[in-house]
Amino acid sequence: MNSMIGATATGVPSWLRSHEDAQARLPGADRPWLCERRAEALAAFAASGLPTRRNEAWKYTDLKALGSVPLMPAVTMPEPATACPVPTVLADDDVAARLVFVDGRVRPDLSHSRDLPAGVVFADLTAGLSRHEALLEHCLGHRNGITGRSLLALNTAFMDGGFMLRVPRGVRIAKPIEIDRLSGQARGSDGAPLAHHPRIIVWIEDGAEATVLENWAGGGDAVYFNNAVADVWVGNAARLRHYRLQDEGAAAFHVTTLRAEVGRDGDYETFSFSTGARLSRLDADIGLAGTGAHVGFGGVFMMRGRQHCDTTSVIDHHVPHTACREVFKGVIDGNARGVFQGRLVVHPGADKTDGQQSCRTLLLSDGAEIDAKPELEIYADDVKCSHGATAGQLDDNALFFLRARGIDERTARRLLIEAFLADALDQISLPALRTRLTERVEEWMRDRREEHE
Amino acid sequence: MLEIRNLHARVQDAEILKGLDLSIGPGEVHAVMGPNGSGKSTLSYVLAGRDGYEVTEGTVRFRGRDLLELDPEERAGEGVFLAFQYPVEIPGVANTTFLRESLNAVRRYRGEPELDAIKFLKVLRERARKLGVADDMLKRAINVGFSGGEKKRNEVLQMALLEPALAVLDETDSGLDVDALRTVADGVNALRSPDRSMLVITHYQRLLHYIVPDVVHVLMGGRIIRSGGAELALEVEEKGYGTYVGEAA
Numbered sequence: 001m002n003s004m005i006g007a008t009a010t011g012v013p014s015w016l017r018s019h020e021d022a023q024a025r026l027p028g029a030d031r032p033w034l035c036e037r038r039a040e041a042l043a044a045f046a047a048s049g050l051p052t053r054r055n056e057a058w059k060y061t062d063l064k065a066l067g068s069v070p071l072m073p074a075v076t077m078p079e080p081a082t083a084c085p086v087p088t089v090l091a092d093d094d095v096a097a098r099l100v101f102v103d104g105r106v107r108p109d110l111s112h113s114r115d116l117p118a119g120v121v122f123a124d125l126t127a128g129l130s131r132h133e134a135l136l137e138h139c140l141g142h143r144n145g146i147t148g149r150s151l152l153a154l155n156t157a158f159m160d161g162g163f164m165l166r167v168p169r170g171v172r173i174a175k176p177i178e179i180d181r182l183s184g185q186a187r188g189s190d191g192a193p194l195a196h197h198p199r200i201i202v203w204i205e206d207g208a209e210a211t212v213l214e215n216w217a218g219g220g221d222a223v224y225f226n227n228a229v230a231d232v233w234v235g236n237a238a239r240l241r242h243y244r245l246q247d248e249g250a251a252a253f254h255v256t257t258l259r260a261e262v263g264r265d266g267d268y269e270t271f272s273f274s275t276g277a278r279l280s281r282l283d284a285d286i287g288l289a290g291t292g293a294h295v296g297f298g299g300v301f302m303m304r305g306r307q308h309c310d311t312t313s314v315i316d317h318h319v320p321h322t323a324c325r326e327v328f329k330g331v332i333d334g335n336a337r338g339v340f341q342g343r344l345v346v347h348p349g350a351d352k353t354d355g356q357q358s359c360r361t362l363l364l365s366d367g368a369e370i371d372a373k374p375e376l377e378i379y380a381d382d383v384k385c386s387h388g389a390t391a392g393q394l395d396d397n398a399l400f401f402l403r404a405r406g407i408d409e410r411t412a413r414r415l416l417i418e419a420f421l422a423d424a425l426d427q428i429s430l431p432a433l434r435t436r437l438t439e440r441v442e443e444w445m446r447d448r449r450e451e452h453e
Numbered sequence: 454m455l456e457i458r459n460l461h462a463r464v465q466d467a468e469i470l471k472g473l474d475l476s477i478g479p480g481e482v483h484a485v486m487g488p489n490g491s492g493k494s495t496l497s498y499v500l501a502g503r504d505g506y507e508v509t510e511g512t513v514r515f516r517g518r519d520l521l522e523l524d525p526e527e528r529a530g531e532g533v534f535l536a537f538q539y540p541v542e543i544p545g546v547a548n549t550t551f552l553r554e555s556l557n558a559v560r561r562y563r564g565e566p567e568l569d570a571i572k573f574l575k576v577l578r579e580r581a582r583k584l585g586v587a588d589d590m591l592k593r594a595i596n597v598g599f600s601g602g603e604k605k606r607n608e609v610l611q612m613a614l615l616e617p618a619l620a621v622l623d624e625t626d627s628g629l630d631v632d633a634l635r636t637v638a639d640g641v642n643a644l645r646s647p648d649r650s651m652l653v654i655t656h657y658q659r660l661l662h663y664i665v666p667d668v669v670h671v672l673m674g675g676r677i678i679r680s681g682g683a684e685l686a687l688e689v690e691e692k693g694y695g696t697y698v699g700e701a702a
Contacts, residue, residue, distance in 0.1 A: 396504070401541040402551070404501050405611060406529035406559035415554065419545025419594075 218249030264290030530562025602633030
């Protein structure tokens with residue numbers, strides 16, 4: 001395995017070698033259609049390598065550090081970790097189903113699907129391949145798009161340890177489905193860090209409803225790479241609430257490529273709460289494809305130390321009468337850096353589009369940095385679009401007011417930061433999660449304080 | 454209660470207070486009147502401990518302690534209360550949450566037990582009712598969407614909860630119509646007591662018609678240039694600050 005060390009800047013040769021090692025063990029190694037798809041994707045990745053800053057979409061996020069890490073596909077990992085406790089978000093009684101992965105491997109002992117209505121397909125990728133192969137082939141074939149998207153191609157080539165969810169027409173799942181992923185517990189042979197390429201497929205058919213909560217956790221400071229791809233379809237008059245908590249380990253790399261399409265009168269609400277990883281990126285491509293479609297795209301990121309968090313998105317309004325509300329809030333401390341690139345495109349004919357986008361950042365230190373690039377591209381008439389990005393510090397007047405009322409400086413700062421984040425967190429229509437995230441904000445403030453002492 | 458001796462203070466490079474002396478006894482209500490730029494707000498911020506207001510000379514003793522060495526929150530704990538000229542709006546922090554944090558912080562400082570949510574709400578409702586503060590003002594974010602009068606009533610409510618030994622009222626009349634002014638003044642007057650001193654800072658005599666002071670001081674050019682009884686306020690109103698220009702020099 002030592003031969004993998006010495007990767008080039010773009011990492012191509014080592015990835016090719018590790019694919020050779022891994023391919024026999026990847027899910028669906030005996031399915032020609034999937035092997036073909038993987039081979040095609042690997043060739044596409046080999047042609048471009050990891051994205052570099054010469055690529056406009058990656059101008060502010062440098063994966064060079066990732067290219068120099070000798071990563072090993074998790075599927076080749078000799079011994080999965082078993083003893084470690086897995087952090088969860090909602091209680092077992094409050095979820096319809098739970099799927100737990102530790103270092104990319106399913107933990108059936110911690111997973112259940114006791115409250116899923118009949119007809120719902122919910123399975124990890126391996127189980128999905130054996131029981132719902134046609135459905136998986138259909139979903140993967142429906143949206144390929146690997147050209148020019150090397151991390152997506154890389155995911156397809158190594159795809160392992162994801163899940164698929166299909167909610168049939170008209171079926172409403174009342175409770176959320178929680179997917180807990182704990183990474184960074186085990187290492188590959190020779191101690192090599194692991195790479196995971198989970199593929200997430202969520203298909204909410206017409207009139208159906210579901211809530212999905214992805215919980216990405218990583219205790220400790222092991223290096224690893226989560227290269228996820230989420231493919232989401234929200235059908236006509238369907239509703240999906242999709243929450244993502246990214247609290248990866250301190251030395252982890254996390255990239256999620258999210259592609260979603262929302263049908264007529266469909267409602268897709270997605271919210272990302274990011275506090276973890278050394279480097280993380282959400283790369284979202286959301287299309288409003290049916291009249292009356294609505295998208296809520298929001299998030300909170302809290303970064304410190306030398307963390308780097310990138311949110312890059314393209315929201316496409318293809319047809320008339322669609323609405324998108326995008327609200328991101330960031331809190332950046334230390335020498336951490338945030339990136340927000342948000343493009344909102346109103347295509348020809350997409351009249352009466354209502355698009356709002358904002359990213360507001362609070363910089364808590366001199367070394368904190370935010371690069372915000374909101375963009376509007378409008379090719380239709382009669383639209384209502386706005387965007388804005390602001391960066392600022394805590395309001396001195398407010399801070400003094402609270403202190404003059406006896407509240408110590410730390411508490412005053414915490415109150416103001418919580419207040420700053422409040423309207424972003426208010427976008428979450430799942431009360432138990434909102435409460436949990438408010439606690440996470442408090443924990444973050446406490447950790448920050450300890451770090452400063 | 455409060456002893457200010459030869460106080461000099463600067464904001465950035467400008468010296469604003471230039472040797473101010475002021476002494477307030479327990480239960481006394483003093484008014485400081487002055488034109489724009491005379492140093493009124495600087496005086497209130499220096500007493501409350503705001504950053505950026507640098508004391509270059511002089512002393513401020515409060516109940517025997519050196520006030521200037523304390524942080525703003527410690528001064529609040531000691532019993533200094535500044536009613537802001539422009540109360541700050543803080544979206545996202547519920548007024549009730551803030552009031553409870555504030556009261557419990559001050560109680561902790563004073564070695565008193567904190568109030569739990571139920572006890573606190575009881576105290577809050579009782580004080581709020583007396584001041585005509587509606588329930589929805591307590592639920593809303595701090596001062597957000599409040600009228601000028603509601604903001605000032607909210608300040609008086611904070612004062613009623615924290616029970617300070619010294620209340621500094623910085624231009625409490627600004628932005629208030631006559632009715633609102635009367636309501637706020639009634640609230641302040643209800644808090645007058647033999648062990649609570651007040652320093653009422655104002656440009657106009659109008660406020661002193663409602664909150665009648667024991668002593669009136671005229672502040673000009675960063676110093677107190679004239680002191681007298683309540684009748685001095687009427688004289689200022691009648692003659693204007695221009696009369697005292699020579700005395701300030």
